[in-house]
Amino acid sequence: MSVVQDWARLEAGDRVVVIDDGVESPAIVAAKMDDSTVVWVLGAAGRHRRAIDYREGVVLVPT
Structure with missing residues (x-):
C-alpha cells in the first residue's frame, strides 16, 4: 500500500x-523543502536527523 501525504502545513x-x-517514534520537524516533498525530522532525543520523502509511505502525525 502506498501512502502519500501533504506536509504543506508542517513547520x-x-x-x-x-x-x-508500524513503528511509532516521536520527533520534531527540523526543516522541509519549499515544496513540502521532503521533511527532515529530529528524533526525540535530538541525536538522529532523518530526511523523509512524501512518497516513502512514512506517516507523520502532528501532535
Whole structure:
C-alpha cells in the first residue's frame, strides 16, 4: 500500500509522531523543502536527523 501525504502545513519546530513500518517514534520537524516533498525530522532525543520523502509511505502525525 502506498501512502502519500501533504506536509504543506508542517513547520520547523512542530512535534510529530513518525510511523514507519508500524513503528511509532516521536520527533520534531527540523526543516522541509519549499515544496513540502521532503521533511527532515529530529528524533526525540535530538541525536538522529532523518530526511523523509512524501512518497516513502512514512506517516507523520502532528501532535
